[in-house]
Amino acid sequence: MSTKTIRGKAAIIGAGTSPLGKVPGRSPLWLAAEATKQAMADAGLEKGDIDGILCGHSFASPFHRFSIALSEYLGITTTFSNNYQVSGATAATMFNTAAAALECGLAKNILIVGGDSLFSGLTPELAMRSMSESRDQQYEMPFGIPVANTFAMTAHRHMKEYGTTPEQLAKVAVVHRKHAIKTPGAQMTTPITVEDVLNSKMITSPYRKLDCSLISDGGVAFIMTSADRAKDSKSQPLYILGGGECYTHEHIFLAPTIVSTGAIQSSKNAYAMAGVTADDIDFAGVYDCFTGTVIMILEDLGFCGKGEGGPFVEAGEIELGGKIPINTHGGLLSHCHPGVPGSLLHFHEAVKQLRGQAGEQQVIGAELSLVHSLGAGFATQATTIIGTEATL
Amino acid sequence: MISPQQAHLKPTPTPDADSEQLWKGLKEGKLFLQHCEDCGHIQYYHQAICRHCLGENLVEKEASGKGIVYSYSVVYRAPGPAFKNEIPYAVVLVELEEGPRMISSMVDIDPELVEFEMWVEMVVAPISEEITLPRFRPVV
Numbered sequence: 001m002s003t004k005t006i007r008g009k010a011a012i013i014g015a016g017t018s019p020l021g022k023v024p025g026r027s028p029l030w031l032a033a034e035a036t037k038q039a040m041a042d043a044g045l046e047k048g049d050i051d052g053i054l055c056g057h058s059f060a061s062p063f064h065r066f067s068i069a070l071s072e073y074l075g076i077t078t079t080f081s082n083n084y085q086v087s088g089a090t091a092a093t094m095f096n097t098a099a100a101a102l103e104c105g106l107a108k109n110i111l112i113v114g115g116d117s118l119f120s121g122l123t124p125e126l127a128m129r130s131m132s133e134s135r136d137q138q139y140e141m142p143f144g145i146p147v148a149n150t151f152a153m154t155a156h157r158h159m160k161e162y163g164t165t166p167e168q169l170a171k172v173a174v175v176h177r178k179h180a181i182k183t184p185g186a187q188m189t190t191p192i193t194v195e196d197v198l199n200s201k202m203i204t205s206p207y208r209k210l211d212c213s214l215i216s217d218g219g220v221a222f223i224m225t226s227a228d229r230a231k232d233s234k235s236q237p238l239y240i241l242g243g244g245e246c247y248t249h250e251h252i253f254l255a256p257t258i259v260s261t262g263a264i265q266s267s268k269n270a271y272a273m274a275g276v277t278a279d280d281i282d283f284a285g286v287y288d289c290f291t292g293t294v295i296m297i298l299e300d301l302g303f304c305g306k307g308e309g310g311p312f313v314e315a316g317e318i319e320l321g322g323k324i325p326i327n328t329h330g331g332l333l334s335h336c337h338p339g340v341p342g343s344l345l346h347f348h349e350a351v352k353q354l355r356g357q358a359g360e361q362q363v364i365g366a367e368l369s370l371v372h373s374l375g376a377g378f379a380t381q382a383t384t385i386i387g388t389e390a391t392l
Numbered sequence: 393m394i395s396p397q398q399a400h401l402k403p404t405p406t407p408d409a410d411s412e413q414l415w416k417g418l419k420e421g422k423l424f425l426q427h428c429e430d431c432g433h434i435q436y437y438h439q440a441i442c443r444h445c446l447g448e449n450l451v452e453k454e455a456s457g458k459g460i461v462y463s464y465s466v467v468y469r470a471p472g473p474a475f476k477n478e479i480p481y482a483v484v485l486v487e488l489e490e491g492p493r494m495i496s497s498m499v500d501i502d503p504e505l506v507e508f509e510m511w512v513e514m515v516v517a518p519i520s521e522e523i524t525l526p527r528f529r530p531v532v
Contacts, residue, residue, distance in 0.1 A: 138405040143497040145471070148471075253494050
């Protein structure tokens with residue numbers, strides 16, 4: 001492991017969101033811009049202070065260079081700008097890279113932002129494009145394999161090897177709904193039971209409708225700055241303590257294994273850099289595109305042993321008061337999933353938890369958060385560890 | 393950008409400089425794997441270099457076409473209009489006898505009867521003049 005580090009070098013000083021859920025009549029650029037305005041207000045910065053910008057891919061936007069288009073929309077000129085595309089893992093990669101860029105002097109204040117309108121904004125053409133481009137055209141898509149199917153096959157094999165049950169998958173959905181019900185503005189707020197999940201329509205086995213995440217609109221933004229500048233911030237700065245990433249394959253059939261993931265390596269690197277272990281983490285944001293994804297990733301992040309994810313969830317360990325409360329906002333499964341902004345919402349919840357602003361869902365005394373983003377049938381994995389000043 | 397009309401057509405592979413030989417073999421009813429003469433690595437799909445040692449000493453050998461179902465998922469909700477008439481269908485992650493895995497889909501079986509470790513064999517399914525897909529059926 002390299003001795004170079006981003007530990008404590010940069011901090012999140014602003015966070016904001018646009019209206020979330022179903023937001024008709026608003027473009028991805030507006031959603032991103034609105035979230036940016038909220039994040040700037042939170043940080044106490046003006047638009048002229050922003051000199052760097054990192055964005056995720058926006059399916060409903062016709063712009064190839066979303067970060068550049070957004071700078072123009074906001075009327076700013078930047079000296080550091082890029083659009084990242086590692087699917088769902090993009091969120092954590094933006095925080096890791098922004099910390100490095102700030103430490104190396106490429107920018108002073110970096111805007112991390114995503115805006116997309118998967119629910120309201122996709123024209124039939126853009127919807128088809130997003131669907132057809134998600135998997136490889138030669139060796140996967142001709143067989144009618146939606147991206148959901150790659151996640152389904154991994155969960156299916158996990159069930160065979162470790163005895164993970166449909167009821168345990170369902171419990172993940174039930175917990176997320178329970179959390180969403182307590183979150184103002186969540187998209188899904190009707191309580192559900194394990195039976196409701198098991199009785200919902202089969203989509204791609206073993207996943208039923210309620211095992212799958214939502215389709216939403218929304219924008220989410222953060223401002224990051226160097227640790228030195230963060231001291232003068234209007235808001236409570238939250239420090240990046242560690243980052244790690246791992247990319248193992250493009251095609252699901254070339255994944256080294258389908259019952260564990262590159263999250264083992266990405267989190268190992270992040271823990272080592274932060275100088276903490278899984279046991280130290282107070283709150284985790286865990287990418288929850290499907291219920292089984294959460295079970296596998298809890299294992300790979302080290303919150304429980306391999307194959308123990310199902311019983312761990314069943315025992316209530318991911319709820320408030322459990323060993324590791326996760327996604328206390330309701331996650332992609334029940335709160336909101338507008339694509340890349342969806343995984344940025346895990347960071348937004350981490351910020352609320354660390355600032356003690358999570359209300360009824362507050363993890364008492366939360367100082368240390370881990371957020372894990374992933375995508376593309378477990379091909380892309382990225383972990384970020386964030387802490388309060390006390391953890392420096 | 394594709395049009396809604398095109399969305400009703402199934403995605404058709406476009407052979408490239410790496411994959412031309414693979415698709416040519418399938419057209420003749422043969423599934424070829426690449427064997428690396430330098431390190432012994434066997435790979436699906438075709439590319440100009442070995443994925444293990446990066447050597448270029450690759451020879452193609454016909455696969456037996458047999459393997460087991462390593463994992464699967466039965467699709468009940470089609471990914472777009474082109475597959476609507478086919479649901480439910482079983483997408484399989486096949487582990488070939490020679491080692492490499494590949495994605496395909498099953499024919500000649502009720503998709504709900506597909507099982508882990510089931511022995512399957514390749515059948516060729518032409519979808520156009522140029523392209524033949526490798527699909528699988530149970531070994532009886």
